[in-house]
Amino acid sequence: RxxxxxxxxxxxxxxxxxxxxxxxxxxxxxxxxxxxxxxxxxxxxxxxxxxxxxxxxxxxxxxxxxxxxxxxxxxxxxxxxxxxxxxxxxxxxxxxxxxxxxxxxxxxxxxxxxxxxxxxxxxxxxxxxxxxxxxxxxxxxxxxxxxxxxxxxxxxxxxxxxxxxxxxxxxxxxxxxxxxxxxxxxxxxxxxxxxxxxxxxxxxxxxxxxxxxxxxxxxxxxxxxxxxxxxxxxxxxxxxxxxxxxxxxxxxxQPRAGPDQVNGVRFTGITEGQVLILWSDYCVASKCIKTFEVEFSTDKQKFRRINVKDTIFTSYVYSPVDQEVGGLYRVRAVDYWGRPGPYSLPERFSKTE
CATH class of the missing domain: 2.60.40.1500 (Glycosyl hydrolase domain; family 39)
Structure with a gap:
C-alpha cells in the first residue's frame, strides 16, 4: 500500500x-x-x-x-x-x-x-x-x-x-x-x-x-x-x-557544435580587493567542458583571463595582489576539443557593491 x-x-x-x-x-x-x-x-x-x-x-x-x-x-x-x-x-x-x-x-x-x-x-x-x-x-x-x-x-x-x-x-x-x-x-x-x-x-x-x-x-x-x-x-x-x-x-x-553561452554572471563582494564571481551553465548544454574562462577588463576594450587554472566549477574568487577588482567581467565555456562558446554578456562590478 x-x-x-x-x-x-x-x-x-x-x-x-x-x-x-x-x-x-x-x-x-x-x-x-x-x-x-x-x-x-x-x-x-x-x-x-x-x-x-x-x-x-x-x-x-x-x-x-x-x-x-x-x-x-x-x-x-x-x-x-x-x-x-x-x-x-x-x-x-x-x-x-x-x-x-x-x-x-x-x-x-x-x-x-x-x-x-x-x-x-x-x-x-x-x-x-x-x-x-x-x-x-x-x-x-x-x-x-x-x-x-x-x-x-x-x-x-x-x-x-x-x-x-x-x-x-x-x-x-x-x-x-x-x-x-x-x-x-x-x-x-x-x-x-x-x-x-x-x-x-x-x-x-x-x-x-x-x-x-x-x-x-x-x-x-x-x-x-x-x-x-x-x-x-x-x-x-x-x-x-x-x-x-x-x-x-x-x-x-564530439558534438557538432561547441558549447552554448554562459549566462547569469553576478557578484558577491567579499572584502576590500576581493570578489566572488558566479555564473550559470544552464544554457551551455554540455557536460564535456574543459574549463570556464573568466576574463576581466577595466576599460571595456581589452579583456584578460584571470583564472589561470582550469575549472569546471561555476564560481571563482578574484583576489589580485593589487586589489583592483572594479571593472567588467565575462565568462565563456571551452569544451574538451578546445572550442570556446560565446562569451556571457559583460557585467560590471563596482568596489562599492
Whole structure:
C-alpha cells in the first residue's frame, strides 16, 4: 500500500551531530564516504528492479556553516572563516573535498549501466566501489553528445590507511561511438586537501589573502586529458588508489557544435580587493567542458583571463595582489576539443557593491 509513497531521506549522514568536529569530515575521507553512500542507495533501492520503495531524495544534511575553531572538521560543504581583523570583518568560504566531489557526481549521466569490482581472485572488494552511467542527447546536432562516466572510489568509511590498491578500469561497448575523448578527475588526501595545507600554515584563525589564494589552489581534483580514446570497443586504464581516493573517467563523443553561452554572471563582494564571481551553465548544454574562462577588463576594450587554472566549477574568487577588482567581467565555456562558446554578456562590478 505504500509503494507509491515517495520516501525522502534528508538525514543520510553517517554520524549524528553536525557540529561535532571530526578530522575525517575535513578531507577526501568524507567525500569518498558520501560517494559510497550514494552508490549503496543507488544499487539497493533505485537501481534494483525488485525494490518496492519509491526512493525520491537522498541528502547528507551538510549544508551548515562551520564556526571557530573548527572551520573544516564539522559536517559542512565549505570551511567558513570569520575574519575579524579587517574593517569591516568579513567571511571567507573554502570548498571542501565533499563539495568538490559533488561537482564530479554532476558529470554522471542519467542512465545507470552495469559496473562491478572484482579482485584478482574473483572476489568482491570491501573498500572499492564503482558507479557507472551513460547519457544520450535528446536532440542531435547541438552542443550535447553521447557520454559515459565511471566513478571509482576507495573508501573504508571514516578510516584512512597507507594501503593502496592497483586498479584496472575497463570500459566496454565504445566501438559504435566516433570521435571519443576521455578526461580523468582524481582526488586523494595529497592532491585535494585544503585542510592539510591550512594545518601546514599553522592553522591561522585569520589567513592572509595570499594564504587564502594558496588554499583555494588545492580545492580542485587533479585533471588529466582530454586524450583520444584508442580505436576499438574497450578503453583500459590503470590507476593506484589509496584509502581514501576517488577517480572519475569521463568519455565524450564530439558534438557538432561547441558549447552554448554562459549566462547569469553576478557578484558577491567579499572584502576590500576581493570578489566572488558566479555564473550559470544552464544554457551551455554540455557536460564535456574543459574549463570556464573568466576574463576581466577595466576599460571595456581589452579583456584578460584571470583564472589561470582550469575549472569546471561555476564560481571563482578574484583576489589580485593589487586589489583592483572594479571593472567588467565575462565568462565563456571551452569544451574538451578546445572550442570556446560565446562569451556571457559583460557585467560590471563596482568596489562599492
Amino acid at each position: 505504500f509503494r507509491s509513497l515517495p520516501v525522502y531521506n534528508d538525514e543520510a549522514d553517517p554520524l549524528v551531530g553536525w557540529s561535532k568536529p571530526q578530522v575525517w569530515r575535513a578531507d577526501v575521507t568524507y567525500a569518498a564516504m558520501v560517494v559510497k553512500v550514494i552508490k549503496q542507495h543507488q544499487d539497493l533501492l533505485l537501481g534494483n528492479p525488485n525494490s518496492t520503495i519509491n526512493y525520491t531524495l537522498l541528502s547528507n544534511d551538510n549544508a551548515f556553516l562551520s564556526y571557530h575553531p573548527h572551520p573544516f572538521t564539522q559536517r559542512t560543504l565549505t570551511a567558513r572563516f570569520q575574519v575579524n581583523n579587517t574593517h569591516p570583518p568579513h567571511v571567507q568560504l573554502i570548498r571542501k573535498p565533499v563539495l568538490t566531489v559533488m561537482g564530479l557526481l554532476a558529470l554522471l549521466g542519467d542512465t545507470q549501466v552495469l559496473a562491478q569490482v572484482l579482485t584478482s581472485g574473483g572476489e568482491h572488494s570491501d573498500t572499492l566501489g564503482v558507479l557507472a552511467s551513460s547519457h544520450r542527447p535528446a536532440v542531435l546536432g547541438g552542443s550535447d553528445s553521447w557520454q559515459t562516466a565511471v566513478l571509482v572510489y576507495n573508501s573504508d568509511d571514516n578510516s584512512t590507511s597507507n594501503h593502496t590498491d592497483e586498479v584496472t578500469v575497463s570500459l566496454k561497448g565504445l566501438a559504435e561511438q566516433k570521435g571519443l575523448v576521455y578526461v580523468t578527475y582524481y582526488m586523494d588526501n595529497n592532491v585535494t586537501n585544503p585542510y592539510q595545507l591550512w594545518q601546514n600554515m599553522g592553522c591561522p584563525d585569520y589567513p592572509t589573502a595570499e594564504q587564502f589564494r594558496n588554499i583555494r589552489n588545492v580545492e580542485d581534483p587533479r585533471v588529466d586529458g582530454p586524450f583520444k580514446v584508442p580505436a576499438g570497443d574497450t578503453l583500459t586504464l590503470k590507476a593506484k588508489l589509496p584509502v581514501p581516493s576517488i577517480l572519475l573517467v569521463h568519455i565524450c563523443a
